[in-house]
Amino acid sequence: MSRTLVLVRHGQSEWNLKNLFTGWRDVDLTEQGHAEAKAAGQKLKARGLKFDIAFTSALIRAQKTCQHILDAVGQGDLKTIRDQALNERDYGDLSGLNKDDARKKWGEEQVHVWRRSYDVPPPAGESLKDTGARVWPYYLHDLQPHVLRGGTVLVAAHGNSLRALIMALDGKSGEEIVKLELGTGVPVIYQLNADSTVASKEVLDD
Numbered sequence: 212m213s214r215t216l217v218l219v220r221h222g223q224s225e226w227n228l229k230n231l232f233t234g235w236r237d238v239d240l241t242e243q244g245h246a247e248a249k250a251a252g253q254k255l256k257a258r259g260l261k262f263d264i265a266f267t268s269a270l271i272r273a274q275k276t277c278q279h280i281l282d283a284v285g286q287g288d289l290k291t292i293r294d295q296a297l298n299e300r301d302y303g304d305l306s307g308l309n310k311d312d313a314r315k316k317w318g319e320e321q322v323h324v325w326r327r328s329y330d331v332p333p334p335a336g337e338s339l340k341d342t343g344a345r346v347w348p349y350y351l352h353d354l355q356p357h358v359l360r361g362g363t364v365l366v367a368a369h370g371n372s373l374r375a376l377i378m379a380l381d382g383k384s385g386e387e388i389v390k391l392e393l394g395t396g397v398p399v400i401y402q403l404n405a406d407s408t409v410a411s412k413e414v415l416d417d
């Protein structure tokens with residue numbers, strides 16, 4: 212039985228391009244972002260993947276990425292659940308600021324800690340731990356059951372909401388997760404065992 216979970220970070224957004232902290236701000240994909248999402252769909256199509264259900268966040272950049280992928284695999288009308296549990300980490304007061312300006316103001320090290328550490332939240336925002344505290348229960352209750360009954364499930368979401376999910380799936384520590392970067396539009400394919408542990412993981416980053 213195939214129990215397949217496909218995670219895809221949205222394609223490049225307008226604020227990725229402008230190098231701004233985005234978080235819950237609802238910005239669109241760039242031309243490149245649309246192309247990356249379509250290319251992700253083509254890679255999944257080439258694998259012969261057909262989905263049973265799709266999940267995405269409440270934010271347009273993830274929703275459009277999800278739709279591009281479904282269109283590419285010929286499943287444009289597939290049932291898709293949108294939930295803010297899968298939203299990007301809330302960047303709080305950093306939202307809308309330029310990342311280089313923030314480095315000048317607070318220093319390289321502090322900004323890196325806010326962006327990639329496990330449990331240090333940016334001012335008035337969520338740490339990765341906080342993000343995981345909403346992503347992981349949502350995964351367990353709403354998403355994983357579809358995979359365990361033999362489904363193939365698409366999740367189109369965000370860099371940090373997916374980092375939180377991957378941290379739990381891979382059993383990574385707070386120190387290890389600092390190094391994990393997810394590319395825009397790069398599919399990550401998990402096969403799960405019947406007991407919900409990970410049987411295999413493949414990153415389609417070529």
Ligand SMILES: O=C(O)[C@@H](CO)OP(=O)(O)O
Pocket residue numbers: 227231232233234235299300302326370371
């Ligand atoms: O700005 C954001 O919301 C995220 C993702 O684009 O940025 P970072 O990679 O710095 O966590």
